[in-house]
Amino acid sequence: MYHLTFCLIVISGLLSLFPGNSCAEEQRHVLTSLDGKVDCETWELNGDGWYVKKETLHGGKQEGVELITVDNGVMQIVIIPTRGMSIYEVRSKDMRLGWNSPVEGIVHPAFIDLESRGGLGWLEGFNEWMVRCGLEFAGHPGTDEFVNNTGDTATMDLTLHGKIGNIPASSVEVIVDSEPPHRIRVRGIVFEKFFYGPKLKLTAEISVVPGADTFRIDDTITNLGSADQEFQIIYHTNFGEPLLGKGAKLHAAINKIAPMNEEAAKGIDNFATYAGPTRGYIEQVYLVEPLANPQGMTGALLQNAKGDRGASMFWSTKQLPYLTIWKNTAAVEDGYVTGIEPATGYPYNRKIERAAGRVPKLKPGETRQFTIDYGLHADQQSVKSAIKKIETIQGKHPVEVQHKPSATN
């Protein structure tokens, strides 16, 4: 009795996209363009054992939300261009990178007011597996200073975790490399670029190789303004059941770890082990200086209690020198979740971060790159192997545990 409206779809029909290597050029498909001329309600590209599809959600707060799903034959990665190129979830057989937030549906930014509830409006849309916090500011709400257009110092109430996760991508492309292994890339450009404000451009790329059990986030942030520009980015990566559960464990290469507040201090000796869903649990947040190997790489892994499922992430501490571990093993109804969050700093208000020297700046035209490699580990052997990699980074380097929170760290 109801009807679905849809655009006509042209399916590429390239069952064998690259017959030999005769096709030397990459495949590039524009789904959203800066000129606003592309309108593509649904779209699909089929390859040999993989596909990429775009759909648009309708109704309620989801009206108009665009999703791009990349299926590489092993996993489905669900990307939300409408929400700053966040990743809603990654599914692979019985594994799911993602969590069950109390937030229903995938909320269109038009329904988000970041200023709401005392600067906590961001929480009304928060249910992604991976959402970037930033770029002008990325941490807790509260008043910070800035220099306004008349050259005077003014104050501004920052809102939780910044704007980038609620800005739709201005440009979205699907690119398939012409060269083997024919990596499939979904690339979006998200601007946090205002008059008398920051002029930051995020080029966010999520990519995967057909048949692989790993995938990559490869972002660049560019300062398009004429003056030095502060920025912050947190890769707020969130895991819930079934990977997270009573007895699940975190592995990470750590130089130093400290509790964010007194509540976290209580649990610091067990920071690496997770409780089951717990009514009335108050979040515990740990601030980590990751340890890197000589190549600058560090890593973290979350394994289930049994040790036969895991998700790993590896990145460079030159790019993302800080890591926040957010334990929120609350009741399932309230959001049973842990965040593993590589970042340019910690989630304090920018004022505190600036004072601590953790707010980087980009010179005019300067670009900074951020690469995180994620791995899905679907059996004990694969989990062990990834843990081994992290342990090798740690080596015999002691973990410095600070038991009391710093005043403002």
Place this chain on the structure above:
Amino acid sequence: MYHLTFCLIVISGLLSLFPGNSCAEEQRHVLTSLDGKVDCETWELNGDGWYVKKETLHGGKQEGVELITVDNGVMQIVIIPTRGMSIYEVRSKDMRLGWNSPVEGIVHPAFIDLESRGGLGWLEGFNEWMVRCGLEFAGHPGTDEFVNNTGDTATMDLTLHGKIGNIPASSVEVIVDSEPPHRIRVRGIVFEKFFYGPKLKLTAEISVVPGADTFRIDDTITNLGSADQEFQIIYHTNFGEPLLGKGAKLHAAINKIAPMNEEAAKGIDNFATYAGPTRGYIEQVYLVEPLANPQGMTGALLQNAKGDRGASMFWSTKQLPYLTIWKNTAAVEDGYVTGIEPATGYPYNRKIERAAGRVPKLKPGETRQFTIDYGLHADQQSVKSAIKKIETIQGKHPVEVQHKPSATN
């Protein structure tokens, strides 16, 4: 020279929907679903002497607003799923439940900023006959305390009348009972459900029997969180011309009535009688403890001056123990209107309401039901009969009139 875009419509064509009672199952039509997969620009269902249709408005602030009209042969009820299942108006021959607000058109929530104009942004979309206020907070703007995610007490600036009236329904169904009298139900689910916030679910149902001159709101509110949750709801039901007019009268079963402020105190002796449109009129608000009969039912009726048109509402004081009478007989251009508002409390800021013990709580998983039966009275006899019902509830019970406003009541 212009064009209307529209989906193809399948009309049910069930001129006789229930031939005998052979069709044992209810008819259920999904217009909006939680998975975001249903997209239905227009839709229509035709029965024997009734219909339900859905349309979508376009242009200006109305772009994308969905309306569902139920015509039971006697009245047309116009529901706005996009605005939290509010009812825009009810039309029946020369009667109209509704009012002429200065707000032009039916405003899409994407254009509403509740924080605007000092927390009064709600007023920029306010033109419905019936809009629910709530659910986390329902009253006046102002600072209130809450417990934040770190377990600390924080403050939050509440906005006027809360969020629920500007949240689109995540799910919308039209249901037709299989059993006589084949009640037609429009049911929507509206979530006010955030991470580190309330986890409230409103199931809002507006229903009517074919050929009847009454209809019903039947809502449930459920706490889907793991902790006790405060909530507030006001059924902000608003009447303008032609029912409201000089000499129009309010009938209600009242235990106690008090003025909300000094302005209202001036008019308390004439609280039940309405002036014509009056330039410079300042609103007068009266706070009523309704009187219930042994079954717990109370009622109110607004009649026109002549006494040959009226609208009544009956409800249980166990569900909605408080009633606010809002007299705003201002100039027509400014909104000539009265509100008759059964509620869980009064429209003070939640801080005041909490202190007065008027903010109910729901335990985890608990559901509370709210039913209001509305009647249209199109002749003197019908008006008299409904007044009689209210007078019977009042009986000889005296009305306690408080002439001075309480400090904060």
Place this chain on the structure above:
Amino acid sequence: MYHLTFCLIVISGLLSLFPGNSCAEEQRHVLTSLDGKVDCETWELNGDGWYVKKETLHGGKQEGVELITVDNGVMQIVIIPTRGMSIYEVRSKDMRLGWNSPVEGIVHPAFIDLESRGGLGWLEGFNEWMVRCGLEFAGHPGTDEFVNNTGDTATMDLTLHGKIGNIPASSVEVIVDSEPPHRIRVRGIVFEKFFYGPKLKLTAEISVVPGADTFRIDDTITNLGSADQEFQIIYHTNFGEPLLGKGAKLHAAINKIAPMNEEAAKGIDNFATYAGPTRGYIEQVYLVEPLANPQGMTGALLQNAKGDRGASMFWSTKQLPYLTIWKNTAAVEDGYVTGIEPATGYPYNRKIERAAGRVPKLKPGETRQFTIDYGLHADQQSVKSAIKKIETIQGKHPVEVQHKPSATN
């Protein structure tokens, strides 16, 4: 591999719209109507050497933005009904009225939060050639007083430049005069009309005669409320490269000019000459009392350095008695731009403007008209001729230059 969705278009096909004068009635085409029933994704009207077309942008922050382009054979005027009938740009051969703001794309108001960044959210969508500021308030952010619905004095944080530029037009029509010279008019109605708030109606008309090198803005503002209503309007008209450049000059008929602050005071002796793009430049703002001729007309012109391109504007000081010159010759990346802004006042916060007697009021039902005639000057002769017109207004009247900013002017 992608698809464009579009409505079917009926092209009028009136290559000769007015054969003789036998067609006595104006042509009137409704593109958006108050009842929300018109849905017109694209639309086109073709005349003899001119056309009007409507398109709708898609993707990112531009999703759903409607543009109307009027091409009169000499210039293309691009109007944004979705953004309060602002004019994005006017193109004519190698001339462009417009500027390159750091704001990417034409931002849909649903993505604008005027309260953001301390009341500076307006800047996140600011990239138009001409945007109206107003109507309830038009200037700088900050706290102002107002009388609320209970008759009490309350305070409200005003946001930069008001709301009107981010309110979509509720009604849009294209009108072609039946009489020669067959002026083409795009007329939109934008309401800033709230319950317990202002009840202002802006009828905004942009019009042009086929083949002419001038065009006109002709607006009316009406108070639809029952009480006197303050209002403010600034025509924030902005010019960038190539018209603006090192050595570009401003010509204006001036009675008095004063710097807005100390920064502007430094440059007052060269207020009429522009620097090239300058890194770290801080805006300089000058407050002008324009000089009018006996008919009440004044004018301003911006010419390029060479003097062979210019844009002029003429208006009545009875309608718009104040003029703000905004010099922002910053780096190109940050927005190299100057604003020439006829207005009912200066861009101070309304509180200051009110104290200075520069906030006009409309009586109930009263309408105020605002007409600005713009000219494109594409050669030296045309530039000179327009400058001459301004010099004639100035005559021998001295320009009173105030070198120090007034406390609040």
